[in-house]
Amino acid sequence: MVSTTTTDDTGRRPSEPLADLRAAVPDAVAALLLTGAIFAFLHHRVRTGVSATLEVMPYLADANAYWMYWLCQAFGWSALLWAWMTTMLGLVRSARPPRWLPVPPARIERWHRTTSLTTIGLMFAHAFLFFTELVRTREPGGGWVGRTWNAFVEAFVPGGYSSGTGRVAILLGLLAFYLAIPLSIAFYLRHRTGGRTWRALHRFVIVVYVLSAWHTLLYGTNVWFDGWPRTTLWLLQIPVAVLLLIRLLAPARRSERLRRLAGWLAVGRRAVALLAVSASILVVLAVVVTGRDGGRTPGIDGAGLSVHPWMVWLGTAVLLVAMVVAVAVVRAAERRRVAERGGPTS
Template identity: 65%
Template sequence: MSDVQKICQPQWFDFLAFRQDLRAALADATAALVITLVIFVWLYRRIDSGVSMTLQVMPMLADADRYWMYWMCEAFGWSALLWAWITVMLGLLRSSRRLGWLPVSVARIEKWHRTTSLTTIALMFGHAFWLFAEFVRENEDRRGWGGRTWSAFVDTFVPGAYASGTGKVAIFIGLLAFYLAIPLGLAFYARRSIGARTWRVLHASILVVYVLSVWHTLLYGTNVWYDGWFRTSVWLLQLPVAALLLTRLLAPARRPGQRRLDLLGRAVARSCAAATIVMVLAVAASGRDGGRTLGVGGAGLNVTRTMVWIGLLVFIAAVTAFVYRAQRIAPARQTRAEREEIESSPR
C-alpha cells in the first residue's frame, strides 16, 4: 500500500482529533489540578485540626503527615466527581434542543464536553494512583518492594480483590466506573468505524458511570460520612443533572424513532428521570440516603460484590442488545444528518 493510500485510508480511531482535544484539555486539566490541591489542603487541615468526621470512623488517620497520600487520593476523587458532574451537564446540554438563553454555541459546548471528559478520566486515574501509593506505603510487612507493589496493585486495580470493610464494595464500584469510563468516553473518536448510532448507544450508557461514581462517593467516601450538610449538598447537585436528563428526553436534539420499542424506552427513561428528581428532593429534605448515621454502629453492607457483578452483567447485556439493534437498522436507515455528524469531527 502506498503512502498516499495509507494517509487517505480512514483509521479505526481518530488519533488526530484525540491529540487536538488533549492539547485543548491542558487548560482544563490545569484548573482541575489547582482545585485538587485546594481540596487536598482543606482535607489535610480538617484532619490536622481534628474536626473531620472521618476520624469518627477511622481514628488511625489522625496523623495527617503520615497519611498525606490518602488525602491526596481523596482530593483527586472529589475533583474527579466535580468534573464528571460538569461533563455530564455539558453533554446533556449538547444533546438537547437548542436553549435560547445559552450564551455559547453548540459547537463550543461540545468542545468543552470532550475536554472535560478527558480531564475526568485523568482525575479518576489520579484518584486510583494515590490510593495505590498509599497501599504501597502501608504494606511494610511484606518482603521487598516487589511484594509491596504487587499487593497494592491488586488491591487498587483488580475489581473485587480488596476484601476489607466497606472497601470491598466501594473500591469495586469505583473501579467499574473507571474501567467503563475509558472505552465509553473514548468511543467518540472511533465513531466513524462503529457508526453514529452505535456510538450514541455507547455514549448514552456512560450515564451509568456517573451514577456509579456518585454512589461510590456518597455511600462509601470517608469524607462525607456523618457530614450531613456536605452530603446533602452533593445530593442537591444531582437535581440539575436529573432535570437536564428529563429535558433531554422530552426535547431531544434530533427526531426520535417512533417504533414501539423506542416509545417504550423513552417512557421508561422519563419515568426514571422524574423519579430521580423526587428521590433527590426526599433525600435532601430528610438527610437520609443510606449512608452512615452518627452514633450507630457499623451495620452490614446492603450491597454485596455478587450483586454488583450481576448488575454489571445485566448492564453489558443491555448495551449489547441496543448496539445490536443499532447495527441492524443503521445500514438501511442512516439519515443524511447522521452521515454528516460522522464526518463533522473536529480537525
Template identity: 60%
Template sequence: MIDGGLAMIITVGLFAWFYQRVDTGTSPTVEVMPFLAGGADLYWMYWLCQAFGWSALLWAWITVMLGLTRSSRPKPWLPLSPTRIEKLHRTTSLTTIGLMFAHAFMFFAEEVRGNAEGLGWAGRTWHAFANAFVPGAYPSGTGVIAILIGLLAFYLAIPLGLAYYARRSVGAKTWRVLHSTIIVVYVLSVWHTLLYGTNVWYDGWFRTTVWLLQLPVAALLITRILSPAHRPSSRPIDQAGRWIARIAVTATIVTILVVAASGNDGGRTRGVDGAGLNVTPGMVWTGLALFAVAATLAVYRAHNLTRRRPDPADRDDAEPDKAAIS
C-alpha cells in the same frame, strides 16, 4: 491545558482543606479511622487521593451537564453554541478520566507505603495493585462495595467516554447509543463517593449539597429524553423505551429529594459502628451483567437499523431538529 490546570488548582485546594481538617482533628474520617489522628503528614498520599477523587466527581458533574445540554435540542438563550458546548464536553471528559486515574493511583501509592508488614517490595506492590485496580479484590469494610463500584465506574468510563473518537468506524447512531450509557458511570461515581468520601462519612451540609447537585443532572436528563437533538425514531419499541426512561428519571428525581431531606443515603451514620452493607458484591456484579446485556442489545439494534435505514430518524447522518435550532 487550561481545563487540566484548573482541575489541578482545585485538587490542591481540596488537599490543603483535608490535610488541615485531619491535622486539627475536625475531620469525621478520624472518628471512623482513629489511627489517622495526628497523622496528616504520614498519610498525605491518602488525602491527595481523596482530593483527586472529589475533583474527578466535580469534573464528572460538569461534563455530564455539558453532554446532556449538547444532546438536547439547542436553546436560543444558551450563551454558548452547540459546537462550543461539544468541545468543552470532550475536554472535560478527558480531564475527568485523568482525575479518576490519579485518584486510583494515589490510593495505590498509599497502599504500597502502608502495607509494609511481612511483605517485600514485590509483595507490597502486588497487594497494593490488587486493592487499588482489581475490582472485587479489596477485602474489608465499606470498601468491599465502594471500591468495587468506583473501579467499575473507572473502567467503564474509558471505552464509553473515548468511543467518540471511534464514531466514524462504528457509525454515528451506534456511537450515540453507546455513549448515552455513560450516565451509568456517573451514577456509580456518585454512589462510590457518598459511600467512601472523606467529608461525607456523616450527615451534614456537604453530603446534602452533593445530593442536591444531582437534581439539575436529573432535570437535564429528562429534558434530553423529551427533546433530543436528533429526531427520535417513530418505532413503537423506541417510543416504549423512551416512556420507560421518563418514568425511571422521574422516580430518580423523587428519590434524590427524599434522600437529601432524610440524610439516609447508605453512607456512614454517626454513632453506629459496624453497620451491615445494604448491597453485596454479588448484587453489583449482577447489575453490571444486566447493564452489559442491555447496552449490547441497544448497540446491536442501532447498528442493524443503521444498515437497513427504513426510518429516516435511524440514519447516521440524520440532522438535529432544524425547527428547534431556528
C-alpha cells in the same frame, strides 16, 4: 463522557485526540489547582480534629504521615466535580438548545470533550494515589514486589479489595473508571463504527456518572455522617436529573423526539427512562429533606451492609448485556436500511 454530536450531524471529521488533549491542558491545570485547594481543606480538617473520617479510622489523624491518602481523597472530590461538569455539558449539548443559550453548541461540545478527558485523568490519579498509599502502608512481609502486587490488586482490580465498605466502594469506583475509558474514547472511533453505533453506546455513559456519585456519596470517607459536604453533593445531583429529564423530553436530534418515535419498543424505552429519571429526582429530594441516604450514620449500620458486591456484579452484567443488545439493534436497523436502498453495507 464525550459529545453526542456525530460526523453526520456536523459534516466534519471526528476531532483528533491529540488536539483535544492539547485543548484540555488549561482545564487540567484548573483541576489540579482545585485539587490542591481541596487537599489543603481536608488536611486542615484532620489537623483540627473535625474530620468525620477520624471517627471511623482514627489512625489517620496524623495528616502529614498519611498525606498521600488525603491527596487521593482530594483527587476523588475533584474527579466527581469534573464528572458532574462534563455530564451537565453533555446533557445540555444533546438536548434541544434554548434560544437564550449564550454559548454556541460547538463550544459546549468542545468543553464537554476536554472536561471528559480531564475527568478520566483525575479518576486515574485518585486510584493511583490510593495504590501508592497501600504500597507504603502494607506490612513489610513479602518484600516490595509482593507489597506492590497486592496493592495493585486491591486498588486496580475490581473485586480485589476485600474488607469493610471498600468491597463495594472501590468496586463501584473501578467499574466507573473502566467504563468511562471505552465509552469516551469511542467518540474518536465513530468514523469507523458509525455514528448510530457510537450514539447507542454513548447513551450508557450516564451510568458512569451514577457509579461515580454512588461511590462518593455513600462511601466517600470525607462525606461520612451528616453535614454540609454530604448535603451539598446530594443537592448537585438535582440539576443533573432535571437536565436528563429535559434531554429525554426534548433531544437535539429530531429523530429522537417523542412525536417522531415509531414502534412500541422505542416508545416503551423512552417511557421507562422518563419514569426512572422522575423517580430519581424524588429520591434525591427525599434524601436532602431527611438527611438519610443509606451511607454512614453514627450508631447505625450503613450502606456496607445493605449493598453487597454480588449485587453490583449482577447490575454490571445486566448493563453489559444491554449495551450489546443496543449495538445489535442499531446494526440490524442499519442493515435493513441498506437492504431497502439496495446499496452496499459499510
